Amino acid sequence: MTEPVLHGYFRSTASYRVRIALNLKGVGYADAFHHLRKGEQRAPGFLALNPQGLLPTLEMDGAVLTQSLAICEYLDETHPEPPLLPNDPLRRAMVRAFAQVIACDIHPVQNLKVLARLRGLGLDEERVSQWAAQVIDEGLEACDRLVRDEAGPFCFGAAVTLADVCLVPQLVNARRFGVELRWPRLGEIERACLDLPAFCRAAPEQQLDQD
Amino acid sequence: MTEPVLHGYFRSTASYRVRIALNLKGVGYADAFHHLRKGEQRAPGFLALNPQGLLPTLEMDGAVLTQSLAICEYLDETHPEPPLLPNDPLRRAMVRAFAQVIACDIHPVQNLKVLARLRGLGLDEERVSQWAAQVIDEGLEACDRLVRDEAGPFCFGAAVTLADVCLVPQLVNARRFGVELRWPRLGEIERACLDLPAFCRAAPEQQLDQD
Numbered sequence: 001m002t003e004p005v006l007h008g009y010f011r012s013t014a015s016y017r018v019r020i021a022l023n024l025k026g027v028g029y030a031d032a033f034h035h036l037r038k039g040e041q042r043a044p045g046f047l048a049l050n051p052q053g054l055l056p057t058l059e060m061d062g063a064v065l066t067q068s069l070a071i072c073e074y075l076d077e078t079h080p081e082p083p084l085l086p087n088d089p090l091r092r093a094m095v096r097a098f099a100q101v102i103a104c105d106i107h108p109v110q111n112l113k114v115l116a117r118l119r120g121l122g123l124d125e126e127r128v129s130q131w132a133a134q135v136i137d138e139g140l141e142a143c144d145r146l147v148r149d150e151a152g153p154f155c156f157g158a159a160v161t162l163a164d165v166c167l168v169p170q171l172v173n174a175r176r177f178g179v180e181l182r183w184p185r186l187g188e189i190e191r192a193c194l195d196l197p198a199f200c201r202a203a204p205e206q207q208l209d210q211d
Numbered sequence: 212m213t214e215p216v217l218h219g220y221f222r223s224t225a226s227y228r229v230r231i232a233l234n235l236k237g238v239g240y241a242d243a244f245h246h247l248r249k250g251e252q253r254a255p256g257f258l259a260l261n262p263q264g265l266l267p268t269l270e271m272d273g274a275v276l277t278q279s280l281a282i283c284e285y286l287d288e289t290h291p292e293p294p295l296l297p298n299d300p301l302r303r304a305m306v307r308a309f310a311q312v313i314a315c316d317i318h319p320v321q322n323l324k325v326l327a328r329l330r331g332l333g334l335d336e337e338r339v340s341q342w343a344a345q346v347i348d349e350g351l352e353a354c355d356r357l358v359r360d361e362a363g364p365f366c367f368g369a370a371v372t373l374a375d376v377c378l379v380p381q382l383v384n385a386r387r388f389g390v391e392l393r394w395p396r397l398g399e400i401e402r403a404c405l406d407l408p409a410f411c412r413a414a415p416e417q418q419l420d421q422d
Contacts, residue, residue, distance in 0.1 A: 051356045073304070093276050093282065094274075100278040109319055
């Protein structure tokens with residue numbers, strides 16, 4: 001069995017999600033780094049693997065897997081322990097909805113690609129950063145409401161789920177754009193997660209490609 | 212058992228996805244319409260139900276479900292026939308990745324909310340439309356690559372999947388923004404889907420709130 005290869009970038013929060021999931025599942029992997037700001041994701045060799053030129057991309061089980069949430073669900077289906085989703089369908093829907101607030105409503109509207117598009121329209125750095133900060137602030141407010149009345153220490157109770165896997169990386173981006181982290185519950189969740197080696201080892205500052 | 216209530220808008224492509232899934236599963240539902248352009252999704256009554264003020268929102272089984280893909284997966288888990296995902300985990304990952312190209316990479320970057328944000332930055336209508344068209348064009352190119360070598364008539368073979376549920380609504384938005392539909396395979400998939408009553412009845416022009 002060939003070892004999985006994760007094509008990622010230390011600062012890509014979607015790659016960070018997959019690193020956490022691989023670690024939680026105890027799946028060993030080799031890193032292939034692609035520096036997003038240098039445009040390495042558009043190198044012909046990588047485009048041959050993933051024509052969309054997006055990170056993360058996971059080579060595993062003879063296939064090329066893309067899209068971080070699809071990858072996490074694949075890992076959950078092929079390595080059921082520990083589960084990333086609860087058993088109950090309604091609870092699964094809540095966890096997935098939380099993950100999708102981040103993966104659909106926040107991250108794609110503030111990622112490097114969109115910010116580059118805004119710069120291309122002539123926006124200065126201050127307005128570009130404001131855009132990102134505003135999108136993150138609104139989105140995390142929605143996240144907080146979804147878990148405010150849930151038991152801790154994690155998003156949805158005593159076990160880590162896909163919701164936590166998405167939240168922790170997004171909080172890194174929030175800080176990067178100067179968003180005031182005004183949600184105590186989200187801070188508690190982050191601390192509980194970062195107590196776990198699976199999250200710690202996946203952090204951007206632990207990656208060998210950090211500059 | 213109370214009938215499910217779908218809070219939607221005829222032109223919301225994310226609502227359209229859920230309408231298709233409900234129809235495919237044979238789940239009857241009542242409509243609650245919220246006119247996005249008139250801002251009805253920000254009315255206090257609706258915000259009490261879904262604080263994010265986003266459509267679609269599905270009241271079902273005593274819960275309030277949000278995020279279209281999470282809702283579709285919930286329907287698939289609670290009403291397994293006909294399945295929206297293949298059995299094989301790798302094939303499931305491919306279908307989910309295709310759905311997420313649309314639900315994460317395309318739609319959130321060209322929805323009404325983002326376009327309003329761009330107008331707020333002083334962009335004129337032409338540049339706003341160009342932004343949407345460019346995002347959709349790039350995204351559909353990625354979609355096409357993912358299914359180009361797959362057997363038809365649907366995205367991933369002989370059965371409808373979550374990929375088709377996401378593609379058909381996105382093609383409506385593509386036309387709206389004047390994107391040239393230069394992918395014959397995607398056109399064939401759309402025609403195969405629109406031959407099915409579940410897709411037809413879910414189309415924007417079949418909704419009672421169309422203006």
